Amino acid sequence: MARSCPSAQPGMSDAVVLGVVETGADGRQRVAYVEAPVPLTPELAAIAAPASAGKVLRLAAKCAGGQCAHFDGHDCSLVKRVASMLPEAARKAPPCFLRRTCRWFTQEGVDACFRCEMIVTEFKPNPRLNAVAAPPEV
Numbered sequence: 001m002a003r004s005c006p007s008a009q010p011g012m013s014d015a016v017v018l019g020v021v022e023t024g025a026d027g028r029q030r031v032a033y034v035e036a037p038v039p040l041t042p043e044l045a046a047i048a049a050p051a052s053a054g055k056v057l058r059l060a061a062k063c064a065g066g067q068c069a070h071f072d073g074h075d076c077s078l079v080k081r082v083a084s085m086l087p088e089a090a091r092k093a094p095p096c097f098l099r100r101t102c103r104w105f106t107q108e109g110v111d112a113c114f115r116c117e118m119i120v121t122e123f124k125p126n127p128r129l130n131a132v133a134a135p136p137e138v
Contacts, residue, residue, distance in 0.1 A: 008061035
């Protein structure tokens with residue numbers, strides 16, 4: 001079964017909207033998940049303007065495997081860091097249409113789901129998220 005990446009980039013050809021990035025009164029960003037995948041079309045991406053689609057939307061796409069800086073040949077190193085370096089953001093897994101094919105869920109189980117809503121593609125400066133997001137040096 002092909003795996004899906006829950007942290008896709010806007011330029012990926014098969015990108016779908018996983019959720020919308022919300023900023024709370026405390027300034028924290030989180031993802032509000034959509035119920036069903038919505039293809040990221042140029043028209044939908046343009047709605048985010050003047051912000052980029054990656055700042056407003058959380059996207060999913062087919063896992064790029066070896067074409068991704070976070071893939072170590074077998075696993076996604078990004079979700080390893082997410083699960084080990086970030087605190088839980090939820091006490092139960094949020095409803096998610098992607099879970100059946102999600103590489104993060106397949107690899108790290110519900111621990112990935114507990115942290116997933118705090119992962120945004122383009123985030124405000126945050127030392128902890130910068131450390132988590134940095135691909136391993138080869």
